[in-house]
């Protein structure tokens with residue numbers, strides 16, 4: 001059986017490629033399972049200090065494979081399908097205490113959009129587009145799309161994007177804050193590689209803890225967020241990379257981060 005997820009690790013960067021290009025990398029149950037396994041591997045492998053998530057061919061991901069879903073035996077409710085698949089993927093991406101770059105090479109739709117928005121930052125090709133897509137098949141959002149969109153663009157724009165399913169081009173996605181950067185298609189690989197390399201040579205634990213406080217901040221009052229930051233700072237201050245960077249500053253040299 002061909003693999004639907006390809007993982008390649010070089011220069012401390014794990015590149016995970018959604019690989020069903022003839023279906024715009026639409027998700028099957030197998031693909032969800034393989035993606036979860038790849039994310040678990042990235043979390044446990046200390047050699048991985050940055051993760052890049054992308055799609056093969058001209059799409060990032062068209063979301064749920066509708067042919068598989070419609071022909072599957074109805075052994076699960078739609079809610080359980082989402083709970084056992086996409087919800088785990090989204091939570092695994094957010095819990096992974098390493099930087100995850102979404103390399104948005106093409107269209108991201110439905111659950112594919114949710115997965116793109118669960119990455120820490122997104123670099124898009126000018127050929128990329130985003131669509132919530134759910135309303136096109138009469139569904140409400142899942143895979144965190146309602147949560148991420150209300151955080152990123154506010155409730156009114158989020159409603160518009162979800163209730164119309166309109167396709168947002170790369171430049172508009174940049175203007176809305178849905179992606180961090182847009183580059184010509186030919187520049188996508190080198191741009192993302194340079195960024196990933198920068199992260200992979202960085203203080204990995206400090207970046208992971210940054211993600212931890214950001215994840216938590218969304219559900220805390222300011223007073224509780226301040227206390228949580230103080231607690232996490234105690235952990236960050238114990239890392240070898242923190243000690244190395246202070247020593248390097250005092251010795252007027254560049255720090256050599258070990259990711260520890």
Ligand code: LHQ
Pocket residue numbers: 022023024026062063064065066067069078081082107109110111112131132133134136137139142
């Ligand atoms: C596809 C798909 C696809 C299979 C393109 N499946 N083949 C959770 C719980 C339970 C149920 C439902 O879902 C969910 C979560 C979700 O993700 S819901 C949202 C599901 N996704 C969609 O509704 C998107 C459907 N696709 C589209 O609207 C378009 O394909 C987009 C806008 C993504 C891209 O349009 P184009 O660039 O014009 O490409 P295309 O439509 O020509 O697609 C290329 C091929 O990929 C085509 O096959 P073909 O044999 O004709 O070349 C499509 O049938 C296939 N494909 N999406 N989701």
